Amino acid sequence: MSERSTWPVVTATSATLTPPSEDWRTAANSGTATPERHAELRRTSGCFDHVRLSQPAIAAAPGSRLTVVSWNLERCKHVAESAAVLAREQADICLLTELDLGMARAGNRDTSAELAERLAMGAAFGTEFIELGLGDLREQGEHAGERNLGGLHGNGVLSRLAIDRAALLPLDDDGFWYIDAAQRDQRRIGSRMAIAVRHTAPRPFWVVAVHFESRLGPAERGREMAALLAHVERLCGEAPVLIGGDFNTIGLMHAGLEGTALLERPQEAEPMFARLAEAGFDWHACNTAEPTTRNHPWTATDDRRLKKIDWFFARGLACSAPAVVAATGPDGENLSDHEAIRVEISF
Known part of the structure; x- marks a missing residue:
């Protein structure tokens, strides 16, 4: 992965x-x-050169304090139940990753558009990958014989506030999931990216929904963060910024960091935190040290440890009341393999 x-x-x-x-x-x-x-397939697909943007029907008047929820929805296979969680948390802004559009594994639905409609929010959605198959090995088995009607997978921002600008921030360009033979179980066109949205009230500020690569290590995540921060510097200038998403920081678990050490010295295991500190971003006030992953019934017996891999990073904002929100539906079923995380921001 390039710098x-x-x-x-x-x-x-x-x-x-x-x-x-x-x-x-x-x-x-x-x-x-x-x-x-x-590179040629990416250029000719028509999916990576713009962000799909819809404004809220009635933009909410921003209060002095806003609630932001970040959530990796694991394809968003449970639209109604996921929308209910976001509504219950009274989210003003949602930073969402792993959203399917036209994938058999998620019922061939346009998941970000359906969430936005249910929540009466505007939405910015960008393509991360064009999926050339049915998904991972488990999904291939569950949906054998079905076909994708669209084959898109991406990230997005939903908001009750008027969206002034939206941008797609590419984080790498190496075609990892297409070229590397080891990834052929889930062949894809595209690369990891972030979606950034600017609001102008109560004052101009940006929010960024991010998904880092899951099959690489701390050094590569450090380079992804360098790319992200370079984009943020050029795009956002001195405006306040809240970054949230799935950063796949499994190096923290491998290094044995737990509890308060996760917040106090994560840079010992994940170089990306040092880059964030240098760029003026804080994580102490906007996160808890609780794990943010959730085991499914078929993974709970694999001795999989729960991990802290979902984070908020803030610059120029006052953050309070960070929390981890259980990713379960009304009957206790898992909605994702990630919990949602929530924070309140003010100026």
């Missing part, structure tokens, strides 16, 4: 996002997987 993505920040927006055809996806899944082929 900084060579793909530019995308600031173009549109009310629509058209997935590539099934024939295009079939052709993309054949032939030799090279960096050059991946």
Whole structure:
């Protein structure tokens, strides 16, 4: 993974996002997987050059304090139940990752649009990957014989406030999930990225929904963070910023950091925290040390330790009341393999 993505920040927006055809996806899944082929497929797909943006029907008047929820929704296979959790937490802004659009594993639904409609929010959605298959090995088995109608997977921001600007921030450009033979169980076009949204009231500020790579290590996450912070510096200037998402900081667990040590010295195991501190971002006031992953019934017997991998990072904002929110539905069923995290922000 390169120190900084060579793909530019995308600031173009549109009310629509058209997935590539099934024939295009079939052709993309054949032939030799090279960096050059991946770059050409990415350029010609029409999915990575704009952010889909819809404004809230009635933008809420911003209060002196706003509630922000960040959540990796693991494909968002439970739209109604997930929307109910966000409504119960009275979220003003939602930073969401792992949202499917036209994937069989999530019922071929447009999950970010449906969430926005249920919550009466505006939405900015960007493509992270074009999925060339049905998903991971478990999903392939569960949905054998089905087909994706769109094949898109991405991240987004939902908000009750008027959205002034939206941008897609690419974090790498190496085609890891397309080129690396070890990842062929889940072949994809695209790369990790973040979605940034600017609000202008009660004063201009930015929020950023982020998803870091899951199959790499602390050094690579440090480089992803360098790319993200470089984008934020150029895009946001001196404005207040709240970054939230799934940073896959499993190096903390491997280093044996637990409890308050997770907040006091995470840079010992994950270099990305040192980069954040240098850029003026704080994590102490906007996070708890509680784990943020959740085991499914089929993983609970694998001796999988729960991990702290979802975070908020704030600059120029007062943060309070951080909390971890259980990702369960009304009957106790798991809605995701990640808990949601919540924080209140003020100016």
